[in-house]
Each structure stands twice: as structure tokens, then as C-alpha cells.
Amino acid sequence: MKHTLAVLVENRPGVLTHISGLISRRAFNIESIAAGYTEEPDTTRITIVVEGDEIEQEQVVNQLSKLIDVIKISDLTAVESIQRELALIKVKASLETRSDIINIVNIFRASIVDVSRETMVIELSGDETKIDALCQVLEEDHGIIEIARTGKIALSRGPIPAKA
Amino acid sequence: MIMTGAEAIIESLKKENVDVAFGYPGGAVLTLYDALYKANFRHILTKHEQGAVHAADGYARATGKVGVVIATSGPGATNLVTGIATAYMDSIPMVAITGQVAVPLIGRDSFQEADIRGITTPITKHNYLVKTVEELPQALKEAFYIARTGRPGPVVVDIAKDVFAASFDYEYPSEVKLRGYHPVYEGNQTVINQVFEELRSASKPLLFIGGGVNLSDSSSELREFVEQSGFPVITSLMGLGCIPFDHPQFLGMVGMHGTYAANMATTECDLLLGIGVRFDDRVTGLLSDFASKAKIIHFDIDPAEINKNVIAQIRVIGDLNWSLPALIEKIRGVSGELQEQVRPWREKVLGWKQDYPLTYEQGKDLVMPQAVVEKVSQLTQGEAVIVTDVGQNQIWAAQFYGFRHPRRFLTSGGLGTMGYGLPAALGAQCGLPDKKVVLFVGDGGLMMNCQELATLADCDFPVVVLVLNNQTLGMVAQWQRMFYGGRYSHTSLKGHTDFVKLAEAMGVTGLRVTEPAELDNVLAQALATRGPVLVDIRTPETVDVLPMVPAGARLDQMIMGG
Numbered sequence: 001m002k003h004t005l006a007v008l009v010e011n012r013p014g015v016l017t018h019i020s021g022l023i024s025r026r027a028f029n030i031e032s033i034a035a036g037y038t039e040e041p042d043t044t045r046i047t048i049v050v051e052g053d054e055i056e057q058e059q060v061v062n063q064l065s066k067l068i069d070v071i072k073i074s075d076l077t078a079v080e081s082i083q084r085e086l087a088l089i090k091v092k093a094s095l096e097t098r099s100d101i102i103n104i105v106n107i108f109r110a111s112i113v114d115v116s117r118e119t120m121v122i123e124l125s126g127d128e129t130k131i132d133a134l135c136q137v138l139e140e141d142h143g144i145i146e147i148a149r150t151g152k153i154a155l156s157r158g159p160i161p162a163k164a
Numbered sequence: 165m166i167m168t169g170a171e172a173i174i175e176s177l178k179k180e181n182v183d184v185a186f187g188y189p190g191g192a193v194l195t196l197y198d199a200l201y202k203a204n205f206r207h208i209l210t211k212h213e214q215g216a217v218h219a220a221d222g223y224a225r226a227t228g229k230v231g232v233v234i235a236t237s238g239p240g241a242t243n244l245v246t247g248i249a250t251a252y253m254d255s256i257p258m259v260a261i262t263g264q265v266a267v268p269l270i271g272r273d274s275f276q277e278a279d280i281r282g283i284t285t286p287i288t289k290h291n292y293l294v295k296t297v298e299e300l301p302q303a304l305k306e307a308f309y310i311a312r313t314g315r316p317g318p319v320v321v322d323i324a325k326d327v328f329a330a331s332f333d334y335e336y337p338s339e340v341k342l343r344g345y346h347p348v349y350e351g352n353q354t355v356i357n358q359v360f361e362e363l364r365s366a367s368k369p370l371l372f373i374g375g376g377v378n379l380s381d382s383s384s385e386l387r388e389f390v391e392q393s394g395f396p397v398i399t400s401l402m403g404l405g406c407i408p409f410d411h412p413q414f415l416g417m418v419g420m421h422g423t424y425a426a427n428m429a430t431t432e433c434d435l436l437l438g439i440g441v442r443f444d445d446r447v448t449g450l451l452s453d454f455a456s457k458a459k460i461i462h463f464d465i466d467p468a469e470i471n472k473n474v475i476a477q478i479r480v481i482g483d484l485n486w487s488l489p490a491l492i493e494k495i496r497g498v499s500g501e502l503q504e505q506v507r508p509w510r511e512k513v514l515g516w517k518q519d520y521p522l523t524y525e526q527g528k529d530l531v532m533p534q535a536v537v538e539k540v541s542q543l544t545q546g547e548a549v550i551v552t553d554v555g556q557n558q559i560w561a562a563q564f565y566g567f568r569h570p571r572r573f574l575t576s577g578g579l580g581t582m583g584y585g586l587p588a589a590l591g592a593q594c595g596l597p598d599k600k601v602v603l604f605v606g607d608g609g610l611m612m613n614c615q616e617l618a619t620l621a622d623c624d625f626p627v628v629v630l631v632l633n634n635q636t637l638g639m640v641a642q643w644q645r646m647f648y649g650g651r652y653s654h655t656s657l658k659g660h661t662d663f664v665k666l667a668e669a670m671g672v673t674g675l676r677v678t679e680p681a682e683l684d685n686v687l688a689q690a691l692a693t694r695g696p697v698l699v700d701i702r703t704p705e706t707v708d709v710l711p712m713v714p715a716g717a718r719l720d721q722m723i724m725g726g
Contacts, residue, residue, distance in 0.1 A: 021285040055475070068310060
């Protein structure tokens with residue numbers, strides 16, 4: 001089963017090396033990892049999606065917790081949470097196919113952020129399956145040139161933050 | 165107080181009660197060595213950085229203090245890697261101070277630049293790269309705190325060259341505030357109550373003791389628990405000495421080269437208390453069948469050890485100096501009942517101990533390595549600090565020396581580092597100048613760091629180096645004999661090296677034993693020698709370490725012998 005972990009870490013040089021080093025050394029099965037600043041300038045929030053059974057997931061949490069720079073880990077799978085990913089998709093688009101692509105983009109509530117004579121760049125945020133679905137349609141009907149995805153980020157619903 | 169970064173390091177070492185550093189100078193640490201010189205700080209110059217790091221490790225194991233090693237940037241730092249990994253696997257408190265190239269040169273593939281922080285990330289408890297002198301005191305304070313607290317381990321502090329020379333207003337922080345580091349010393353009392361319930365209902369309980377008891381200096385608490393409970397006891401390699409070898413409830417070491425009684429008791433027990441152990445594969449054999457009839461209770465200060473290898477039904481997280489006394493408190497009143505409750509089981513396992521002792525074939529014309537260990541045990545009455553290298557010498561020392569005290573058996577258990585023994589013995593002797601330090605080493609492992617014989621002589625450390633010289637890489641050859649059709653690929657060490665002359669060339673007394681009749685006298689002579697001494701003991705080429713559980717087999721599937 002997949003677990004989404006919110007990992008709060010010290011915003012220091014080397015912290016990502018420590019985390020990625022641990023993940024590869026312990027051969028943990030990580031599906032995505034996304035890092036960014038938070039409301040506190042000295043804290044970075046890393047969202048890790050890990051695949052594995054309960055025992056494996058316990059080891060991931062325990063081993064990550066051992067890192068000195070890791071302040072707190074919350075398993076957002078256990079609570080109600082909002083999970084999002086951002087994707088930028090560059091798709092082949094000729095004069096003839098543009099309008100169809102615009103239709104698809106509207107259906108998905110995505111937006112077009114760049115247009116050239118041969119391509120369009122589409123921006124979409126949502127959960128993983130929604131992005132996968134858009135990519136599939138675009139690939140089959142028009143052809144995708146490249147994709148950039150951020151990996152999942154997540155917040156719990158309600159007033160209680162992960163750091164509490 | 166205004167001073168340079170280098171001076172601040174010396175001051176900080178003093179504040180951390182460091183009285184000696186092991187190391188080797190070089191370009192990036194010239195300023196630091198200049199400060200060492202001016203401060204007349206005690207420093208042991210080894211002949212190789214690897215020697216220095218193992219010496220710091222041996223010092224730490226023997227004394228319980230943090231071992232300190234200093235090396236220069238690039239190759240100096242990378243030469244520490246094996247020693248840092250060795251300390252990490254066995255949870256040894258150590259601070260390694262490495263020089264780094266100056267800040268403007270970092271990241272430019274400069275002369276003698278290596279990213280030692282990146283390199284040591286998987287083998288340290290934590291590490292630092294210090295690029296400004298202002299952050300130096302805090303980094304050092306944290307490094308020592310992290311190295312010695314919780315589950316101990318090595319910490320690397322990599323310091324840019326210009327930081328050593330920079331002046332600043334030095335103040336050593338009085339405390340450490342780390343948001344992400346809070347070792348749990350006192351655990352949950354309700355768990356102790358649960359454990360107590362299990363003890364009351366078990367009919368075949370077994371205490372399994374590991375290096376954690378050594379590291380936490382809780383062996384006297386452990387001994388009381390053993391006395392009060394009447395439970396039989398086994399240890400891992402790292403737990404030897406936490407209970408005296410001749411204790412009536414002690415069954416010996418468990419695992420690949422464990423005793424029959426210890427391995428059978430593990431297989432048959434219905435309650436296994438793993439105390440400061442990490443259920444290494446050399447202990448468990450086939451993991452799925454390990455202690456399969458038993459409930460497992462795991463005592464450890466590191467929560468990440470729980471359920472890593474073996475699934476525990478009850479976890480007791482905390483310092484053994486908390487959990488063991490708490491448990492003793494619970495059982496004190498029912499000690500007699502507990503003793504009675506497990507009597508049939510105790511008698512059964514002690515029967516195994518009696519019926520299947522560790523034995524070996526006596527050599528007629530040849531000096532048996534096991535006999536050497538037994539003789540040393542007799543001559544030193546179990547009071548020596550025993551250091552080993554890795555391989556057959558290590559296991560024979562573990563099996564046949566009668567250990568009486570914790571922190572008196574120093575060996576690279578987790579990483580299994582050949583070349584560890586000689587420098588570790590050097591460090592142990594440095595830390596315990598009044599103790600007899602005896603090293604068992606093979607002819608293979610000796611040559612891996614034989615340069616440190618010269619350091620022994622230079623420092624006049626009276627280490628007794630006993631080379632069990634079978635002219636072969638004994639343990640590897642044993643596996644080749646057992647599992648590779650006797651094809652001795654590159655394990656013969658027959659050559660032209662004369663160990664007695666090697667010792668003498670480096671200023672160490674050299675002795676030799678070739679026949680059994682000479683053994684007693686020469687060993688007595690070696691133990692009485694002033695200053696360092698090496699004895700080249702010729703032993704037979706093909707002797708197996710037994711019993712042996714082949715890798716991946718069940719613990720009760722031992723190859724017996726002897």
C-alpha cells in the first residue's frame with residue numbers, strides 16, 4: 001500500500017543528501033519526493049510517497065526519524081488530507097488540432113500557458129490519476145513531447161498541522 | 165575570547181574532556197596541527213590514517229569515551245572511511261575531524277579535495293561541513309553530543325582550511341538544541357508491566373545479550389537480572405564479557421559459530437528477550453525460522469532496530485539503565501518463583517551445555533590456535549583486554565577466552581574489518597595504560613595494517629601481538645573447503661615475510677613458537693615483556709572454526725566437530 005509522509009526537516013545544506021542517501025542505502029521503495037520551503041524559514045517540508053507493507057513503512061519512518069535533521073514525520077495516509085501534484089505537459093499542436101486540445105484542456109480544467117506554431121504547453125494540478133488521465137488522452141490523440149511533474153505534495157484537512 | 169578556529173578546536177576538545185587525539189597531519193590541517201603543537205595537546209601519530217581511525221575506535225570501546233581522530237582533506241579523509249564504517253556498524257562513539265580545502269576552492273576539484281561529507285553520509289550518525297568559523301563551536305558541541313548520546317556512533321566534522329586560521333570571539337555553547345534529535349532514555353512503564361506478565365507465564369525463557377549492554381555500561385544491572393530471574397543467557401559476539409564466561413546460567417555465544425547449547429536454546433525457547441541486540445544475520449541464520457517457537461521482546465534505545473530484522477511482539481524502547489532496573493524491581497519479590505518456574509528448562513539447556521561443550525582436535529606436533537587462546541586465558545585469568553582482527557582468530561578468541569568483564573573484548577563485529585586489530589589494540593592500550601592488552605591476529609590481517617607496529621614501538625605501548633600464523637586466509641579458506649570444492653583461490657599466504665624480523669625492524673620484540681612444547685614458555689615470556697612484543701605462532705593450515713551454521717541455514721543445523 002502507498003503511504004504519503006509529510007517530513008519536516010531543518011532547512012540546512014546537506015539535508016536532502018542525507019534523506020536521499022538513506023532511502024537508496026536502505027533500498028526503500030519511494031514513488032515520489034517533493035521538497036519546498038514552509039511557513040517557517042528554517043524548516044523544509046518534504047512529501048514522500050512510499051510503497052510497501054506496514055512493516056516496511058514503519059522502517060521508513062523509523063530510519064528517517066533517526067536522521068538528526070528530520071524534525072517530525074506525519075503519515076498523512078492515516079488522516080483526511082488534500083493531495084496535489086503539478087504537471088507541465090508540452091504537446092504537439094498544429095493549426096488543425098489546436099481547438100481539440102483546447103477542448104480537452106477545458107474538460108480537465110487545466111490551462112494553456114504557452115503556444116507555438118507546433119506545440120502547446122499545458123499546466124494541470126490535481127491528484128495523480130487526473131494528471132495520468134490527461135497525459136493519456138494527449139499522448140494518444142496528439143503526441144506528448146515532454147512532461148515535467150513535481151511529485152505529490154499534501155496537507156491534512158482541518159486545523160491541526162503536521163508539525164503539531 | 166578572541167582566538168583562531170584551530171585554537172577553538174583545541175579548547176572545545178578540552179571542554180569535551182578529550183585527552184588524546186589520533187591522527188595524521190597534512191596540507192588542509194596544518195593550522196590545526198600548529199595549534200596542537202602550541203597547546204602541547206596529546207596526539208598519537210600513527211603511520212596511516214586508517215590506523216588512526218581504528219585506534220580512536222579501540223580507545224572508545226575500551227574506555228567508553230568518545231574517540232577522536234584527525235585527518236587532512238582528500239586522501240587523508242578517505243583513508244578514514246573503513247574505520248568510520250567499522251565504528252558505525254558497532255555503534256562506537258567517535259568524532260572525526262577532517263580538513264577540507266579552503267572555501268573558495270570547494271567544488272572545483274581542487275588539490276586534495278574530496279566530498280567527505282557526501283562520502284560518509286551513509287556511514288555516520290551525522291556529519292558537518294563547517295565553512296565559517298562562527299559555526300564551528302556549535303558544530304563541535306553537537307558532534308560530541310550526538311556521538312555519545314542515544315545509540316552512539318561516529319560523527320564527521322569537515323572543516324574548510326580557511327576556518328582554522330580565521331579569528332573570532334570564541335564561546336563554547338553550554339547546551340545543544342536539536343529539534344530532530346531526542347533520544348529516549350526512560351521508556352514506558354506499562355511496557356515493563358507487560359514484559360513482567362510474559363516472564364511470569366513463560367516456561368522456556370532465554371536472555372539474549374548484545375553489544376548494547378557493553379555500550380550502555382549496564383552489565384551489572386544485567387547480571388542482577390540474570391541472578392534474580394534464573395533464566396539461561398546467551399550472547400552475541402558483541403555481548404561477550406557482559407556476563408562472566410563461567411556463570412552457571414551462561415550457555416555461550418549464539419549464531420553462525422555459536423555453541424550447541426546457545427543455538428538449540430534459541431530454537432527451542434518460548435520467550436526470547438533480546439537485550440541490546442540487532443538480530444544480525446550472523447546471529448539469526450535462516451531468518452524465517454529464527455526462534456520460531458518464541459515470543460520476542462526487544463530491548464533497544466534505537467526505535468529503528470525494532471522490526472528491522474525480527475518482528476518483536478513487545479518493544480521496550482529506552483536506555484537499558486532504565487529498563488533493566490525497572491524490570492529487576494518487578495521481579496525481586498517473585499525471584500524464587502521465577503527460578504522454580506523455569507527450572508526444568510534451565511536444567512535441560514544446561515544439560516546441552518554439559519554434553520556439547522566447545523572442543524577441538526588436539527594437535528600432536530602442531531600448535532592448535534584454540535590452545536593458544538586457552539593458554540592466554542589461563543595466564544591472564546580473563547583479566548586482559550582482548551582485541552582481535554577478523555576471521556578465524558576472531559572467533560577462536562570469542563570461543564576460547566574466558567571473558568569476565570564488559571569492554572574487554574574489542575572486535576569488529578558488524579563490518580568485519582580485517583586490519584582492525586592492530587591499530588585498535590594500540591588505541592585500547594593508549595586508553596588503558598595499566599591493562600594488559602593482547603591482540604589475536606591472523607597473518608593476513610596483520611599485514612593489512614602492519615605499519616602500526618612501528619607506532620606501538622614509537623609510543624612504547626606494551627601490546628602483546630599474537631599472530632596465529634597458518635599461512636593462509638583461514639576463514640575464507642574454510643569456506644572454500646566447505647562450499648567451493650576445496651579450490652583455494654588466492655587464500656594461500658605462503659611467502660617470504662618473516663614476522664619476527666618485521667617486528668624487530670619496527671622496534672618491537674619478536675618471538676616465535678613452532679612447536680607445542682614451546683608455547684607456554686614463550687607466551688609467559690611475551691606477557692612479561694616490557695614494551696610491545698609480537699609472537700609469530702605457527703599453526704596448522706587447515707583447522708575449521710566449529711560449530712558452524714552454514715549461511716542461510718537454521719540455527720539448529722550446525723556442523724559440529726572438534
